[in-house]
Amino acid sequence: MTESFSTPPRRSLDSPAAGGSGHRWIDDIDALLAGGEDESDDRRPAAARAGFTGHFDGAILMAACAATAAITRLDERLAAASPYLRRGWQERWLLRSTIASMALDGRGLDEDDLRLDSIGALPRAADADLRVAREILSLSRHAARRTATKNLFAAPRLMALLRPPATVIERRLRNRRAQVDAAIEAGADERFLEIIGQPVDRVVARRGLEDALDPNALDSLATMPPVLGAVMLLARWHATAAPSLGAAPGRILADHWLRHAGLTRAAIGGIAVGFGRGARQDYEPCRMDTWAAAGLAAVRRSAEAGLALLNSLESAERAILERDACAIKRALESGERTRASRRDRVFEGLLHVLVERPAASLPQIQAAMDTTRPRYQRRTQGGIADMAAVPAPSIENPESPPLSRKRAGEEVVRRHISTLERRGHVVQMRHREDGKRAVMRIYRLVGC
Structure with a gap:
């Protein structure tokens, strides 16, 4: 199960300045952009404490502020929605994120085919692209169901999540630690990380994963605004782990970094969706001079797409209910009491x-x-x-x-x-x- 929407997201213990927005990262970015003119609050912004202002200019901070506002707006709208509407939104969002992530890797699949396959109703046999989509969707769902995100950014646990225990011997192990160790030390398996479509050297994959999720690097990313930290985490993944593990797991981790950093209540990120057809050429995480701006713009566009999906769900439900209410009214006027008494x-x-x-x-x-x-x-x-x-x-x-x-x-x-x-x-x-x-x-x- 995902983290409850009714529970407020983790916030910093630092209280916001008087007259602030109530969100720590928005206030910190505003203070940086203002050049520190407000001296009534002697609390140094987290960004300034980390010293990342020397690496990113004002335009990047403005883009981070816009992406943060878009993400928090979507998060608040989802928190106010009904539980079944939230579940419907998340299932559709994971489908769209999977299709978009495959497109960034040069693979194509129709979304309706993935919908049908997820309920076992696809009329054709699974091809290579469909098997890849299954693994990405399964990994996204596993990550979204976790109530705590800390283990997602620990190399041993993530290695086990990328290749769940599946053999009879592993299933017989009752101790969870033994299951994790067995999953990591298991021999070659065709199903292991099928999302990159080729066999994986476990030793090389483990080394790249530990480098990408180095605790010191994660601590440095934690000092940034969550949206910027997610973007830079994806850049680090491409530089270290992507050659052996593929890019899709890194995008999933970047999406969940927003929840891990306390910006959102649940997994609502979808950076791959932000790199749609018109912006696919901007997906170059290895170009550090342009990646920060492109990644932040994609986060903002993905949040806007998620909000549009939520609006479409609410509009569809509202249209059906209004049409049914009109039918009840007409039945009441014609004397059909049984139909008109209640919905x-x-x-x-x-x-x-x-x-x-x-x-x-x-x-x-x-x-x-x-x-x-x-x-x-x-x-x-x-x-x-x-x-x-x-x-x-x-x-x-x-x-x-x-x-x-x-x-x-x-x-x-x-x-x-x-x-x-x-x-x-x-x-x-x-x-x-x-x-x-x-x-x-x-x-x-x-x-x-």
Whole structure:
């Protein structure tokens, strides 16, 4: 599970200056840009204490301030959103970050294919690009689920995360420390770091990882504003660990540095998204003269893209609810009291599932809503117990008995899905047929 959005992010113990923004790094950058004119606060900015002002000019600090403002704006909006909306946003954001990260490495994959593959509904066999995307997405999800980020920046733990224990011998080891050691010392494995598409020399990879995550270097990065520290961490990764471990893990670490430094509540970074088609040529972490400005601009653009994704999710949900409210009003005016008395709970549950999941099949939707579980009752007479409850026969139509609760739940979900599809709120991504009968339909929200 990711860090709770309701818990405020870690802040410095230093209190902000009177009249400040309330965020330490914004206040520090403002003080630097002001040239230290405000002498009422004798607390030296963290940036000045670290001495990095000699390496970055005012334009870089302005870019850092703009990126910080964009990231914190997205973080606050997500903190105010409902839990299922946050989960839906994060799942979609990880998908987009994975596709963007692959594009930076020269690999292409359609986002809808990755959506379908994540729920086991892709109609074709996995190719090399899809296997790479699986590993990047899996690594991103593992990192996002961690409540603490400290172990992500420790070489032994990250080495184990890059190659999770998978052999029978490792699974039998109950001690977690033994599992980590076994994962690090294991022999060659085709699945180890498949994200770079070639076998990995573990000794060289471990050496590069320890160099990239050197504690002294991380302490130096911690003195910078978090957005600038994330950008420079990615540059260090490319200079040390990327030749043996690939660039994708470094981008994931850079994204999580924002949470590690206390700027955000959860993993909302996505620097790869910021280097879209129009800025892909600016992705040159080895060029120190231009990288800081390009990286900070990408962080700002990624935060803006994340905010746009959140707005699209909220707009889609709001449009569906408003359309349903109009339907209830019309039903009330026409005298349909049953429909107009209240909004259908099944409809609300269906909407929550569609918002929370980037793609879902009809059985998965029904399972998430618990509409496929029959209701049981215990019969004390007749010697039969725990039999499924059978509804009483219908008086109006005795020839056709009413549907069971399981069947009724399925029909209600299908009816709501058909209504949303007819209104253009959901799209059917694909369906698998058995002869002339469709046995699986995959749905997703339009524009999300």
